[in-house]
Amino acid sequence: MFNMMNWTMSFQLKLLLLIVLVVQYSKATRPSLFHLFGSTNEPQGDSTTWAVLVAGSNGYDNYRHQADVCHAYQILKRGGLKDENIIVFMYDDIANDPSNPRPGVIINSPNGPDVYAGVPKDYTGESVTTDNFFAVLLGNETAVQGGSGKVVASKPDDKIFVYFTDHGGPGILCMPTGPFIYANDFIKVLETKHAMGTYDEMVIYVEACESGSIFEGLLPADLNIYVTTASNANESSWGTYCPDMSPPPPPGFDTCLGDLYSISWMEDSDSEDLRHETLEEQYLKVKMRTYNNHSSEGSHVMQYGTLGISKETVSVYQGSTPGSFSAKPFQSSDSMGVVNQRDADLYSMWKRYKKLTEESQQKEELFNKIKEITAHRAHLDGSVDMIKGYLLGNELVSVRDEGSALVDDWGCLKSMVRTFEKYCGSLTQYGMKHTRTFANLCNNGVNNKAMDEATKHTCSSYKMGRWNPAIVGYSA
Template sequence: MTTLVAGVLLLLLSVTGIVTAQRDATGDVLRLVSPEAYKFFHQSDDGRVGGSRWAVLIAGSRGYENYRHQADVCHAYQLLRKCGLKDENIVVFMYDDIAYNENNPRPGIIINSPNGSDVYHGVPKDYTGDDVTVNNFFNVILGNKAAITGGSGKVVNSGPNDHIFIFYSDHGASGVLGMPDDSYIYANDLNWVLRKKHASGTYKSLVFYIEACESGSIFDGLLDPKGLNIYATTASNATESSWATYCPGGQPSAPPEYDTCLGDLYSVAWIEDSEAHDPRTETLQQQYQNVKKRATTSHVMQYGDIVLSLDHLSVYFGENTAKYNLQPPTTAINQRDADLVHFWEKYRKAPEGSAKKAEAQKQLVEIMSHRMHIDTSVKLIGNLLFGTEIGPDVLNVVRPAGQPLVDDWKCLKEMVKTFETHCGKLAQYGMKYIRSFANICNAGIQIEHMAEASAQACVGIHADH
C-alpha cells in the first residue's frame, strides 16, 4: 500500500509541475511524464477546449532589410485565423513599413516563402509605427488597457480558463529582444510580466515562441519550470544566432525580384509544420521535435513547464485544419548578417554609374563602418577596464546553462545606456555585445568607470551617430 501511495504521489508531482522534466547529459533531451498520465489529469483539454484562445504576435524590427520578421508575424496571423481564432482575440504588433515600401517589388503584398501567397491582406493593425513599444507589449499581455498608449487599445482580456499564445520575431542578444524604436525588452522585465500575469489568475496555460538570436537567454535560469503553467520554445540557445531563410541565392531562393530574406528558419519551420498537420492531433512537443529537425543551424530549445508540451496545437491555435504540403529543408543565413544580403543585392542589381548604385554603395559603407566602430569601441573599453591581457576574456565569458546572464539587471541597463550615450546606438549588429556589458557588471565595475572608459574609447562620437 505504501508503495502504491508513493507511486501515485510521484505521478501527481510530475503532472502538476513539481517534478516536470529532467535533462540528460546533452542538456536537451527531456524525460516527460507519460501522455496517458497527462491526459488523465487534463481531460478537459481533450476534444473541446474550455475557455477562450488568445494570441499576441509581435515583429520587433523596422526597415525593409528586416522584411522577414513582419512576414513571419503576418503568416502566423493567417495560420491562426484559418485554425479558427477570432480577430478580436489576436493582437498584432508590427511597424508596417514593408508592404508599401518603395523596395517591395509587389506593393501591398508580403510573402513568407518563394512560392507563398500574400500573408499581409487582412492583418489587424493594432499597434504599428511608434506604437510598437515595450510598454504597450507588456500591458497588452497583462490586459491593462488603461496603460496603453496609441494603437487600437486591444489587449489580452483573458480569464482563468483561457489559453494564450505569444510569438515574437526579430533580432535579439543575451538577455534582450529588440524593438523598432531601438529600445530593448529585457529578459528580467519580460519574466516579471509573465509572473504578474500568472498572479492575476487570468489564464490556464501560456505558450511563448521566440525567434531571435541568443533567445534561449530570455528564459534560461529565469523562467520557473514549476507553477506558472508556461511553456516556451526558442530559435536558439543562450549563446548562438538564429537564422534567416528563403534568401536571395539560397535553396530555395527568394524570387529574383526580391533582394531580402523572406522568412526566418525557426519561424517558417513551426508555421509550415502547423500548416502540414492537424492541430487536433499534433502536440507542441511533436512540433518542437519537427522544428529541431529542420532548424539545424542552431539549437532550438524549450523551457518552463515541459508537461504543457503534451497539449495539442489546437489548444492554442484553434481546431480547424489549414493543411499544406510541408516545405523541404532550406539554406539559411545568420540573422546578424541578413541585412547585409539586402544592401549587397541592392548594390549588385543597381545599374553602373546610376544614382541608385551610389546610394546603395553609401549604405553598405555606412553599415560596415558602424560595425567596425562598435567592434573597436567595445574591445577598447574592455582593455581600458581590465587590461589588454584579460580584457577580451572577461568580455566573452559565458555563464553555465541555467544561470541568468547577469546578477544585477539594473546595472546591465545602465551599462548599455552609458555606452550608447558616449558611443552611439548599438543597433541590430551591436546587440551582440550585451553579454559583454553583463560581464562588466558581473565583474563589479561601477557605472562611473564605465562612463570614463566609454568617453575615452568613443571621443568625438555623438550619441545619435
C-alpha cells in the same frame, strides 16, 4: 443482503479508484483524456484562446519578421481564433515599401500566398513598443499608448499564445521604438500575469539571436508557461528564403522572406492536423529542421518553463481546421540556404547593389549606405573591445555557470548599455550581441563611474551621425 452490501461497496471502491485514475491521467496528459471522449482538445466551456504576435523590427531589409507575424496570424485565423482575441504588433512599413515587387502583398515563402490580407493593425509604427507589449499581456488598457487599445483580457481558464520574431542579443529582444525588451522585465511581467490568475496556461515561441538567454536561469517552472526559442543563449538565429539561396525568393525580392525557426513551426502547422500533433512533437521537428541538417548554419532550438504543457496538442493554442491543409508537406531533412540574422540586411543590400545599373545615382547612394553601416559596426566592435581591455585588462574574468542567468544586477547592465550609447552611439540590431560583454563587466564588479570614464575615453571623438541615441532612442 450481505452479498448485496459487499457488491455495492466493491462497486463504489472501483468507481472511486476509476475517478482517481482519470483525474491523475487528465493532469498528466490532458489531450489524451479529451481524445478518449472524441474531443478535439479545443478550450472547453467559456475558455478562450488569446494570441499576441510581435514583429519587433522595421525596414524592408527586415521584411522577414513582419512576414513571419502575418503568416502566424493566417494560421491562427484559419484555426478558428477570432480577431478580437488576436493582437498584432508590426511596424507595417514593408507591404507598400517602394522596394516591394508586389505592392500591398507580403509572402513568407517562395511559392507562398499573400499573408498580409486581413491582418489586424493593432499596434503599428511608433506604437510597437516594449511598454505596450507588456501592457497588452497584462490586460492593462489604461497603460496602452496609441494603437487599437486591444489587450489580453483573459480569464482564469483561458489559454494564451505569444509569438515574437525579431533581432535579439544576450538578455534582450529588439523593438523598433523605445527601449529594448530586457529579460528580467519580461519575466517579471510573466510572473505578474501568473499572480493575477488571469490565464490557465501560456505558450511562447521566440525567434531571435541568443533567444535562450531570455529564459535561461530566469523562467520559473511553476508559472504554467511553456517556451521554445530559435536558439540557445549563445548563438545566432537565421534568416532564410534569401536571394541566391536554395530555395530562392521569386524574382524581384531582394530580401529574405522568413526565418528558419519561424518557417519551420509555421510550415509544420500549415501541413499537420494540429488536433493530433502535440507541442512536443512540433518542437522536435522544428528543432531538427532549424539545426539545418547538422550544419554550422543552424541553431539549437530550446525549451523552457513548464515542460508538461508540451504534451498538449498544438490546436489548443493555434486552433485547427481539419481537412484544409494546402501547404506542401513539412520537410525536416532538407538543408536550407540561410544568413545570420545580424548580416541579413547587408546581405540584401549587396544583392540589390549588384543588380543596379552601373554608375546610377541609386547605386551610389546604396553603396554609401552600406559603407556607413559597415563602418559603424566596425566602430562598435572595436570600441567594445577597447573598453573591455581598459576595464578588465588581463584579469581572469568571472564566467557564469551554464544555465545561469546572464547577469544578477540588471540595473547595472542597463546602465552599462546606456553609458556606452551616450558616447559611442546606438548599439543597433547588430551591436546587441555585445550585451554579454557589458553583463560580464557587471558580473566582475565594474562600477558606473569606471564605465563612464572608459567609454568617454574610447569614443569621445566619434561622430555618431544618424546613430545618435538622442535621435533614434536609447536601448535601455
